[in-house]
Amino acid sequence: MTVLIIIIAIAVLIFLYIFKTQREFVSLEEKMKNAYGQINVQQKTRWDAVTNLVEMTKQYTQHEHDTLVDVISKRRIDNATPEQIADQDNAIQSVLSRLNAVAEAYPDLKANQMFIDTMASIRQYEENVRTSRMVYNDSVTKLNMMVRQWPSSIVASMLHFTTHDLLPEDTAKAEAPSVSDIFNK
Numbered sequence: 001m002t003v004l005i006i007i008i009a010i011a012v013l014i015f016l017y018i019f020k021t022q023r024e025f026v027s028l029e030e031k032m033k034n035a036y037g038q039i040n041v042q043q044k045t046r047w048d049a050v051t052n053l054v055e056m057t058k059q060y061t062q063h064e065h066d067t068l069v070d071v072i073s074k075r076r077i078d079n080a081t082p083e084q085i086a087d088q089d090n091a092i093q094s095v096l097s098r099l100n101a102v103a104e105a106y107p108d109l110k111a112n113q114m115f116i117d118t119m120a121s122i123r124q125y126e127e128n129v130r131t132s133r134m135v136y137n138d139s140v141t142k143l144n145m146m147v148r149q150w151p152s153s154i155v156a157s158m159l160h161f162t163t164h165d166l167l168p169e170d171t172a173k174a175e176a177p178s179v180s181d182i183f184n185k
Contacts, residue, residue, distance in 0.1 A: 017151075017155075018155050018158070021146075021152050021155040021156075022155060022159055024146065024152075025143070025146060025147075025152075025155070025156065025159065025161045028139055028142050028143040028146065029143060029161070031135070031139040032136060032139035032140050032143060032164065035132050035133075035135040035136035035139055036136050038128075038132040038135070038136075039085060039129055039132045039133060039136060039167075040080065040085075042125050042128045042129045042132060043080075043085065043088055043089075043092075043129060045125055046092055046122055046125040046126065046129065047088075047092065049118050049121050049122045049125060050092060050095050050096065050099070050122065052114075052118055053099050053115065053118050053119070053122075054068040054095070054099070056109060056112065056114065056115055056118075057099065057102050057106075057109065068095055068098060068099070081165075082165050082166065082167045082168060083168065085167060086167065086168045089129070096122065103115065133167050136167060137166045137167055140164045140165070140166050141166070143161075143163070143164060144163040144164065146161075147161050147162060147163050148163065
């Protein structure tokens with residue numbers, strides 16, 4: 001009788017552990033999906049703002065406008081992979097660099113209040129994307145750790161939870177010079 005109670009108690013503890021661990025996996029996976037969705041929403045909003053800026057350049061330079069519109073039309077991707085998100089970030093930075101060059105060449109455009117406001121909005125969207133990327137990578141790291149660590153790895157394999165890829169680091173921003181490098185020149 002005592003052995004039966006011990007076996008039942010162990011079975012209940014195992015069931016409770018599996019139940020608790022499954023809920024943690026689901027919670028982490030949903031947080032990861034939410035952050036990923038936020039990144040996509042912010043990127044779409046950023047592309048819309050960039051498109052508005054490109055339309056403003058039309059009255060100043062048709063060639064630059066056509067080139068930028070071509071770049072934008074090729075870059076919008078729904079349900080992007082982490083690598084595609086990084087590619088989109090790079091494309092947005094490329095378009096923004098070109099827009100800044102156009103603004104420098106046309107002081108009237110640079111002084112346009114709508115241009116100034118849109119650029120400020122883009123900076124805010126970039127900050128939102130940066131925050132969402134951090135939340136996404138943090139959620140993925142926690143999920144991956146649980147999937148790989150014992151004993152939760154047993155539950156993960158039983159319930160088909162797998163590891164996910166982190167969003168790649170933005171190498172252009174990571175290779176930016178430090179403040180001390182600038183002042184030591």
